[in-house]
Amino acid sequence: MQPDEESAARCRSCGGDDLAVFLSLGDMPLADGFIAPQKLADNDPRFPLDVAFCRDCTLVQILETVPPEQLFDADYPYFSSVSEQLLHHSQGNVNDRIDDRHLGRKSLVVELASNDGYLLQFYAARDIPVLGIDPAPGPVAVARDKGIDTILAFFGRDLAKDLAAKGRKADVIHANNVLAHVADTNGFVEGIATMLKNSGVAVIECPHVKALIDHGEFDTIYHEHLCYFSVTAVDKLFRRHGLYLNRVEPLSVHGGSLRLFFEKHENPGASVREYLASEHAEGVDRFDYYENFSARVRAIREELTQLLSDLKSRNARIVGYGAAAKGTIMLNYTGIGRETLDFVVDRNTHKQGRYIPGVRLPIEPPERILQTQPDYVLILPWNFKDEIMSQQAEYRRRGGRFIVPVPHPAIL
Numbered sequence: 001m002q003p004d005e006e007s008a009a010r011c012r013s014c015g016g017d018d019l020a021v022f023l024s025l026g027d028m029p030l031a032d033g034f035i036a037p038q039k040l041a042d043n044d045p046r047f048p049l050d051v052a053f054c055r056d057c058t059l060v061q062i063l064e065t066v067p068p069e070q071l072f073d074a075d076y077p078y079f080s081s082v083s084e085q086l087l088h089h090s091q092g093n094v095n096d097r098i099d100d101r102h103l104g105r106k107s108l109v110v111e112l113a114s115n116d117g118y119l120l121q122f123y124a125a126r127d128i129p130v131l132g133i134d135p136a137p138g139p140v141a142v143a144r145d146k147g148i149d150t151i152l153a154f155f156g157r158d159l160a161k162d163l164a165a166k167g168r169k170a171d172v173i174h175a176n177n178v179l180a181h182v183a184d185t186n187g188f189v190e191g192i193a194t195m196l197k198n199s200g201v202a203v204i205e206c207p208h209v210k211a212l213i214d215h216g217e218f219d220t221i222y223h224e225h226l227c228y229f230s231v232t233a234v235d236k237l238f239r240r241h242g243l244y245l246n247r248v249e250p251l252s253v254h255g256g257s258l259r260l261f262f263e264k265h266e267n268p269g270a271s272v273r274e275y276l277a278s279e280h281a282e283g284v285d286r287f288d289y290y291e292n293f294s295a296r297v298r299a300i301r302e303e304l305t306q307l308l309s310d311l312k313s314r315n316a317r318i319v320g321y322g323a324a325a326k327g328t329i330m331l332n333y334t335g336i337g338r339e340t341l342d343f344v345v346d347r348n349t350h351k352q353g354r355y356i357p358g359v360r361l362p363i364e365p366p367e368r369i370l371q372t373q374p375d376y377v378l379i380l381p382w383n384f385k386d387e388i389m390s391q392q393a394e395y396r397r398r399g400g401r402f403i404v405p406v407p408h409p410a411i412l
């Protein structure tokens with residue numbers, strides 16, 4: 001199946017056609033398309049990956065839209081509750097919202113892309129009514145088993161209208177790392193406006209495009225991530241639907257993310273004014289800022305492949321840690337495969353036994369690290385490097401070393 005060229009020519013937010021491409025990663029496989037052994041004989045689907053800046057509304061976005069049924073198939077293996085760091089982060093988020101919105105038994109908290117209930121479970125534990133919405137059957141089944149009321153569907157304009165008509169309007173709507181994944185960006189935001197009570201708040205988390213550019217995080221660019229938001233761009237998008245950005249909090253997870261608070265009245269706090277001013281001062285709202293990114297991405301590729309080939313020439317044994325989407329992009333863009341890495345480990349049992357798309361590296365359980373004691377472990381989900389290194393303290397104690405690829409390839 002080919003990406004839709006028609007819709008690719010228009011900005012996902014403002015609909016304008018002045019899109020300036022600043023990075024082409026080439027034909028890449030689907031980052032989360034981990035291959036089951038019985039499918040190894042098939043060719044991996046590949047799609048171009050081109051990133052552009054909209055000169056009209058400043059939104060950074062990829063041009064291709066892979067059909068969602070190909071991206072999120074029935075055995076989509078991601079379960080949020082696997083990461084302890086994410087659970088801890090979520091519990092803090094919930095406690096803060098219960099306090100600052102005075103939530104109780106008559107409130108309703110909705111999460112869009114609620115996955116396995118990793119976040120809503122903390123509200124439910126405090127007797128606050130919740131509703132999850134998620135299109136992936138596996139995680140939804142797990143959420144329902146935990147007693148989290150969850151609708152199996154893609155969220156958008158129409159579902160929001162149905163729910164609002166049934167009186168299911170929300171005091172808080174959470175949407176964490178999903179806004180960038182949605183093909184109908186405006187329909188999704190309109191749906192949030194429809195489902196939110198007049199007194200409600202939408203709490204949206206997304207990676208900050210400034211972190212991506214400043215730290216060379218090109219491996220966070222993949223077909224699932226259609227948009228890369230600045231505060232400037234996201235403000236324009238939501239404002240179009242009567243939702244106003246009133247507060248911004250920086251988050252350290254996912255390599256520099258933002259938590260954005262939208263309400264139906266405009267009352268921007270100092271944090272909003274500061275982010276908008278600093279983005280303008282640094283040029284995040286202008287094309288120049290993105291222009292040399294492509295050269296920096298190529299430099300990371302050269303440094304990493306050089307580092308690993310030097311180690312291999314001294315007979316080092318190297319494995320990868322983390323069958324994360326960003327790992328698929330890093331390995332395929334740099335061309336690092338079985339000649340360099342023996343295998344990749346991952347804690348997620350749904351991924352073990354499968355293969356990284358494109359480079360076809362096998363995914364094994366983390367215990368394989370201590371069993372084989374390689375000289376180096378290349379950490380692919382570098383945003384979880386502290387958690388991974390502390391889980392693998394014994395490996396390090398026995399003399400093992402870690403490598404991270406970004407912001408610059410380095411041995412830790």
Ligand SMILES: [Zn+2]
Pocket residue numbers: 011012013014015016054055056057058059
């Ligand atoms: Zn635009």
